[in-house]
Amino acid sequence: MLIDAAARPGGQYWRHRDGDDGALHHDWSRFRHLRRRLETEPLLEYRPGHSIWHAERTKSGFAIHTVHDESPRTLHSRSVIVATGAYDRQLPFPGWTIPGVFTAGAAQALLKGQGVLAGRRIAVAGAGPFLLPVAAALAEAGGRVVGVFEAGFPAAFARHPSAVLGNPAKLAEGAGYLRTLLQYRIPYRTRTAVVAAHGTNTVTGVTIARLDAQWRIEPGSTQILTCDTVAVGYGFTPQTEIPLQLGCEMVRDTDGSLVARVDSRQRSTVKGVYIAGEASGVGGARLSAIEGELAALHAAHMTGGPAPNRRHVARLLKQRSTERSFATAMHQAFAVSDGWQTWLEPDTVVCRCEEVTAASIQAAIDDLGAPDPRAVKLYARPGMGLCQGRVCAYATACLVAAANHRKPTAHDLLGLAARPIAHPITLGALAAKPSNAHQQHSEGS
Amino acid sequence: MSSLPQSAQSRQPPFTFTFDDRPIQAWPGQSIAAALIAAGHRSWRTTRIEGSPRGVFCGIGVCFDCLVTVNARPNQRACLVEARPGDVVSFQEGAGHDDLAC
Numbered sequence: 001m002l003i004d005a006a007a008r009p010g011g012q013y014w015r016h017r018d019g020d021d022g023a024l025h026h027d028w029s030r031f032r033h034l035r036r037r038l039e040t041e042p043l044l045e046y047r048p049g050h051s052i053w054h055a056e057r058t059k060s061g062f063a064i065h066t067v068h069d070e071s072p073r074t075l076h077s078r079s080v081i082v083a084t085g086a087y088d089r090q091l092p093f094p095g096w097t098i099p100g101v102f103t104a105g106a107a108q109a110l111l112k113g114q115g116v117l118a119g120r121r122i123a124v125a126g127a128g129p130f131l132l133p134v135a136a137a138l139a140e141a142g143g144r145v146v147g148v149f150e151a152g153f154p155a156a157f158a159r160h161p162s163a164v165l166g167n168p169a170k171l172a173e174g175a176g177y178l179r180t181l182l183q184y185r186i187p188y189r190t191r192t193a194v195v196a197a198h199g200t201n202t203v204t205g206v207t208i209a210r211l212d213a214q215w216r217i218e219p220g221s222t223q224i225l226t227c228d229t230v231a232v233g234y235g236f237t238p239q240t241e242i243p244l245q246l247g248c249e250m251v252r253d254t255d256g257s258l259v260a261r262v263d264s265r266q267r268s269t270v271k272g273v274y275i276a277g278e279a280s281g282v283g284g285a286r287l288s289a290i291e292g293e294l295a296a297l298h299a300a301h302m303t304g305g306p307a308p309n310r311r312h313v314a315r316l317l318k319q320r321s322t323e324r325s326f327a328t329a330m331h332q333a334f335a336v337s338d339g340w341q342t343w344l345e346p347d348t349v350v351c352r353c354e355e356v357t358a359a360s361i362q363a364a365i366d367d368l369g370a371p372d373p374r375a376v377k378l379y380a381r382p383g384m385g386l387c388q389g390r391v392c393a394y395a396t397a398c399l400v401a402a403a404n405h406r407k408p409t410a411h412d413l414l415g416l417a418a419r420p421i422a423h424p425i426t427l428g429a430l431a432a433k434p435s436n437a438h439q440q441h442s443e444g445s
Numbered sequence: 446m447s448s449l450p451q452s453a454q455s456r457q458p459p460f461t462f463t464f465d466d467r468p469i470q471a472w473p474g475q476s477i478a479a480a481l482i483a484a485g486h487r488s489w490r491t492t493r494i495e496g497s498p499r500g501v502f503c504g505i506g507v508c509f510d511c512l513v514t515v516n517a518r519p520n521q522r523a524c525l526v527e528a529r530p531g532d533v534v535s536f537q538e539g540a541g542h543d544d545l546a547c
Contacts, residue, residue: 005506007527012505018474087507099487099500106504106524114479115472118501201498202487352502352510355494386509386520391502424509 001075002044003066005051005423009035012085012105013285015113024112024137026173027285034289053423055080055242061272062246072429079272079299082242082260083292086278088126088233089257091340092350092358092395094196096232100203104134104233117143119229123206125149125194126233128334132177134231139184146227148186149208151193151215151234152334163325169286170326195222195343197230206230215339234336237394238278241422246273250417251410253281255331256394258413264317266295274299283327290320338402350399351392353385361396365403373397374415382416386424389416462532464489471528478504478511478523481534489513489523490537513537 002009010016014031022028038046047068054065061078088103095101100119102110104126107118121144124135135148164171181188189208195217196207210221235255243260244250248268253259259282260268260275268275274295277288294316297308344350346359364370364379373396376382382396383389389396393416394408401408457473464481471480478501481489488498490512502510504524511523515534519541523534 087503087505097497097499097502099498102501103503103508106501109504109524110479110482110501114475116475116479116483118482352499352508355492355497386512387507391508 001077002038002046003050003052003064003075004046004048007048009038009046009048011083011285012087012109013288015109017113017115024141026133030289051423052242053421053425055245057246057270067423067425067429070426070429072425078303079274080242080246081266081274081276081292081295081299082268082279083276083288083295084239084242084279085288086236086238086257086282087390088130089235089237089394090232090391091234091336091343092348092392093194093340093343094345094348095198095203095206096230097349097352098197098199098203099201100199100228101197101230101232104130104231107138107229107231108134111137111141117141118231119203119227120144121146121227122229122231123147123149123194123208123225123227124231125151125206125208126235127152127336128233128235129174129330130233130236132174132181134233135186136177136180138231139180139186143229145181145184145186146225147208148181148188149192149194150188150190150334151211151336151340153191153213154333155190163329166322167326170284193340193343194230194232198224203228203230211339213337215337216342217339235331235334236278236282237390238280238282240279240417241419243268243270243273243275243279244414244418245420245422246270248273248275250414252408252413253331254328255282255334256336256408257282258410258417262291264294265298266291267298272299272302281324281327282331283323287320287323287327290316290323294320336398338398341399341402350395351382351385351389353387353391354381354383356380356382356392358399361399362403365400370400371404372415373400373412376400377416388419393417460528460530462528462530462534464534465536469528469534475528476524477513477515477521477526477528477532477534480528481523489534491539493539496539512541514541 050066050068052066056063062080064075066073088105102118110116110118123146124131131148135145139145191211194206195209197203198205205226207222209217248260248270250258251261260280262275262280266274276292276295301307344358348358360380364376368379370376382392397408397412459470459472461468469480469484488500499510502508506522506525512520513523514537515521
C-alpha cells in the first residue's frame with residue numbers, strides 16, 4: 001500500500017495538476033513511466049489524500065495511523081518505507097513574515113501544482129541549486145524575476161571536481177537553467193542575499209547585500225530593489241516525524257539537517273523501517289528514486305518476497321554513490337554560515353506561529369541561561385505553535401549554538417523535531433474509534 | 446498574480462466561490478490559496494498576538510501561515526483545501542477558535 005498525503009502522485013518534484021502535460025516539469029517521461037506502473041501493478045493499493053499523524057511499533061510490525069477527510073484509519077504492516085521528502089529550509093530576516101514572501105517551494109508549487117504565478121516582480125533568494133529551476137520556471141511562466149540572489153559561493157564546486165564532473169546529467173540540468181536565466185536577462189548574483197523585505201500588507205521591495213565568507217553584510221553593499229514578491233529557501237529540511245516516532249537513530253548530515261541513519265539497504269536502525277529520499281539525506285529526486293527502489297527490493301525480500309538481483313542492486317548502489325557525492329559537494333558549496341544571524345533586528349520574528357522575536361530568544365539564552373533549543377522552547381515558546389517548529393527549528397538551533405560558541409548538534413535539532421502528532425487532527429477524530437485494515441506493506445506518504 | 450492561460454489549466458470550466466462576499470474565480474482542482482492569489486489577494490488572516498497579516502508562505506501544508514475560515518470552519522490551510530463551487534471563505538482574525546488537537 002502506498003499512503004500519499006497529496007491528492008495525486010508525484011511528491012513535491014513532480015507536483016502537477018489533473019490533465020497536466022508536463023511542460024513545466026523536468027524528467028516528466030520518467031514520472032509518467034512510474035505513474036503507469038503505479039496504476040497497473042495489481043498488488044499495489046494507492047491511497048491519496050491520507051496523512052499519517054502517528055506511527056508506532058507493535059508486536060508484529062507497525063501501526064500506521066492515518067487521517068483522510070477527518071476520518072481516522074489505522075493500518076498494520078510488517079515493514080514501512082518512509083519517503084516523506086522535505087520542505088524549504090528557512091533563515092529568518094527582517095520582513096520575512098510580510099505577505100508576498102514565499103518559500104521558493106511555494107512559488108514552485110503554486111506554478112506547477114496550481115497554474116498560478118506568485119507575483120509579478122519576483123526576487124529569488126537563498127542558497128542552493130534549487131533556486132535555479134524556480135527562477136527559470138517563474139520567468140518562463142511570465143514572471144519578471146529581478147534577480148537570483150545566492151548567498152553561497154558555487155565556485156566552491158571546484159574543490160570537488162570528481163563528484164561534480166562524475167554527474168553530467170546534473171551538470172546539464174544546471175546549465176539549462178542558467179541558459180534560461182541568460183535568455184530572460186535575469187542577474188545571478190552569488191554571495192548576495194535578500195537581508196530584509198519591506199512593506200506592511202504586501203511586499204513592496206527588498207534590501208539585498210553582498211556577503212563576506214561568513215555571510216555577514218559587507219559594509220556599504222546594501223541596495224534596495226522594488227519587487228512585490230520574494231521566493232526564498234536555504235536548502236531543505238527533511239520530514240522526519242515518522243522515523244522519530246518509530247525510534248530510528250538520527251544524525252546530523254553535511255547540510256546540517258537531521259536525517260535518519262541508513263545502511264546500504266536503506267534500512268534504518270529499527271528493524272523493518274526503511275527510509276528513502278530526503279529523510280535519509282537531502283539529495284534530490286533522482287537519488288530519492290534510486291533509494292526508493294533499493295528500499296523496496298530489500299523490504300519485499302524481508303517480508304517474504306524474492307531476493308533482489310545482485311547485479312541490479314550493485315548498479316543501484318553505484319548510482320546512489322554518484323548522486324550522494326554530488327549532493328555532498330552541493331551541501332558543502334552552499335553551506336549556511338552563521339553570519340545570517342547579524343541580519344536580524346531585535347524585533348525580527350523567528351518563530352512565525354508564536355511570533356517569538358530574536359530578542360526573546362536571545363533573552364532566553366542570555367538571561368535565563370538556556371543551553372539548548374529545547375530549553376529555549378520552554379522559556380520563549382519558539383516551536384510551540386501549529387507548525388511545531390518545522391519552520392523555525394533550524395534557525396533556533398543555529399542561534400542557540402552560536403550564542404554558546406559551538407556548532408548545532410543532532411541533539412540540538414532533536415530538541416525541536418519530536419512531534420508525537422505529525423499532522424493536525426481534530427479532537428473528534430482523535431476520540432473516534434479508528435477503523436482497521438490489515439496490510440502487508442505500507443509506505444510513508 | 447494571475448492564473449496562467451486556459452491552455453495550461455484544467456479543460457473544465459472555472460467556477461466561483463466567495464471571499465468576504467466577493468466572487469473569486471477558481472479552476473477545478475485549484476486550492477483556495479491559489480485562487481485567492483490569482484485574484485490579487487495576499488493575506489486572509491491576522492495573527493493572534495500582533496494582528497499581523499499572513500497568507501501563503503510554504504504553500505505545501507507545512508507552516509500553517511495560510512489559515513482561513515472556510516464554510517464557517519476556522520483554521521483551514523488554504524494551500525491544501527481545494528476550492529469548491531459556492532464555498533464561503535472568510536478572513537480569519539486571530540485563532541478563529543481552536544478545534545485542533547495540536
